[in-house]
Amino acid sequence: MSTSATAPAPAIVLVRPQLGENIGKAARAMLNFGLTDLRLVTPRDGWPNPAAGxxxxxxxxxxxxxRVFDSVADAVADCTHVYATTVRKRGLVVPVVTPEQAAQEIRRQPEPSAILFGAERSGLETEEVAIAGKILTVPINPEFRSLNLAQAVILVAYEWSKQGNVVMPTEIEEREPQATQGQLDGLIGQLEESLDAAGYFHPPDRTPATKNTIRTILTKAHWSNREVQALRGMIRTLVEPRPRKG
Amino acid sequence: MSTSATAPAPAIVLVRPQLGENIGKAARAMLNFGLTDLRLVTPRDGWPNPAAGxxxxxxxxxxxxxRVFDSVADAVADCTHVYATTVRKRGLVVPVVTPEQAAQEIRRQPEPSAILFGAERSGLETEEVAIAGKILTVPINPEFRSLNLAQAVILVAYEWSKQGNVVMPTEIEEREPQATQGQLDGLIGQLEESLDAAGYFHPPDRTPATKNTIRTILTKAHWSNREVQALRGMIRTLVEPRPRKG
Incomplete structure (x- = not known):
């Protein structure tokens, strides 16, 4: 049995964040994907910060x-699984996981998890990374690694949310039922009759191949009956234009 | 052999973006994950915009x-697969896919793709969504849907990049290339003109909705250009019957 229904959502830990604006953006990114446990380690401009709201x-x-903490160790003291987000390798021999892998693990782990994000420019200190059991690295364009704090948070939160969505939106749920073969045949028959009356089928020896083409074109669309009926109305109007009013 | 190595990267189309700053952030999000084809439809403050850099x-x-375009149709004229990013349902019967599903499709499809993003507040117009064959919806916290432009772009770009790191199942698509949006627009335009001349569009206040329906019906078929041209020939014949011989 999966534990995903009960595994706790991860805490997001911003370590020495500089701008209140970035703390606010991170909060927004969290809530977009259902995360609410924000922890701040010695924010530069104190807390609360009027720019965050x-x-x-x-x-x-x-x-x-x-909640505000004095150190990373304090901030994650109640957490069992700690991930350090960094795009750089640190020379530490700890496992490196992607956001997807981290999300899958967090969804499976019944104990509390936390994900660390470093300061805007300087990132995490090596000692802070060492507190984490794993490094979380976003697989990013190696030639352009400029990922800001809120963007890193949103990608991680998105993956966490995604791993919990067992039932994803599917194309089938959004579709009207497809027309029956009989309804479709009605459209095909009407079109062929109208085309025949207009002199479309010539030379005669090509007619069977042309009719196969028409059937293929109209079948592959997988229209609903509503759409089939709309098309039948269009063909009817093209063949027998309505009198202009006014 | 998988086609994923050669499937073209999608164009990112920002429709009526307001702030140059958001255009810049979207560009940054794109390049983070290897996307470079940015298209702007009537940016509010013109282009170039000094706030973007x-x-x-x-x-x-x-x-x-x-590149700057005057309309969504112009911006995606060379694209075959067009996705409209929106968190709202639109009453249009088109398939809804997640960023992951869209990325998987784009990685498989040999024809060019484009992803539309609406203006910061107003989003995409219904007519613009109708140009797309599919709606791309980020599965977001239903109680907090405040996703900004650059965040939407980065999630889509991230998924595209991620799917490229995945070994795709070998799916050789044995089929004709799909018609471009411009070729399809030719068919839609011809049909609408012919229907208009035949008095199909009435009452006038229903015309925009009816045209959206027509576009949806013709878009979902994913026809090849050969099929599009065959249909254009049929419409032409219905409107101007050929003289009977014998």
């Missing part, structure tokens, strides 16, 4: 519940 | 190559 665009509850 | 944080080549 506007940037959160309504994710106020995440900011209101945010 | 600083926000791009070094993704200058994306901005330099960006």
């Amino acid at each position: 506007p940037a959160a665009s309504g994710a106020d509850l995440v900011l209101e519940r945010a | 600083p926000a791009a944080s070094g993704a200058d080549l994306v901005l330099e190559r960006a």
Whole structure:
């Protein structure tokens, strides 16, 4: 049995964040994908920060519940699984996982998890990475690694949310039922009759191949009956134009 | 042999973007994950926009190559597969896919693809969504749907990049190349003109909805250009019957 229904959502830990605006954007990115446990380690400009609220665009509850800690160790003291987000390799011999792999693990692990994000420019210190059991690296364009804090948070939150969505939107749920073969044959028959009356089928020896083409074209569309009936109305109007009013 | 190595990267189409800063951030998000084809449809403040560069944080080549178009139809005229990004349902009966599903499709499809993103607040117009064959929806927290433009772009770009790192199942698509959006627009335009001349569009206030329906019906068929041309010949014959011989 999967534990995904009960595995706790991860805490997002921003380590020495500089701009309140970025804290707000991170909160917004979290709430977009259902995360609410925000932890701040020695934010540069203190906490609360008036610049955070506007940037959160309504994710106020995440900011209101945010907790401040003096160190990474304090911030993750209650967590069992800690991931350090970094795009750089650190010379530490710890496993490196993608956001997807981390999300899959967090969904399976019944103990609390935390994901660390470093300061905007300097990132995480080696000692901070060492607190984490694993490095989380976003597989990014090696020639352009400029990923900002909120973007890193949103990708991780997105993957966490995604791994929990067992039932994803599917094409089938959004579709009307497809027309029956009989309904489709009605359209094909009407079109062929109309084309025949208009002199479309010539030379006669090509007619069977042309009719196969017509059937193929109209079959592959997988129309609903509503759409089939709309097309029949269009053909009828083209063949017998309506009198202009006014 | 998989076609994923040669499937073209999608174009990112920003429709009526308001802030140059957001265009820059979108460019940065694109380049983070290897996308470079940025297209702008009537950007509010014109183009180039001095606010875009600083926000791009070094993704200058994306901005330099960006192209401006007068309409969505023009912007995607060379593309076969068009996705409209929206979190809202539109009453249009088109398939809805996730970023992951869209990325998987784009990686498989040998023809060019484009992904539309609406203006910051207003999003895409229904007519613009109708140009797309599919709706791309990010599965987001239903209670907090505040996803900004660059965040939507980065999630889509991330999934595209990610799917390229996956060994795709070998799916050789034995089929004709699909018609471009421009070829399809030729068919739609001809049909609408013919229907208009035959008095099909009435009452006038229903015409935009009816045209959206027509576009949806003809888009979902995924016809080849050969099939599109065959249909154009049929319409022509229905409107102007050929003289009977014998």
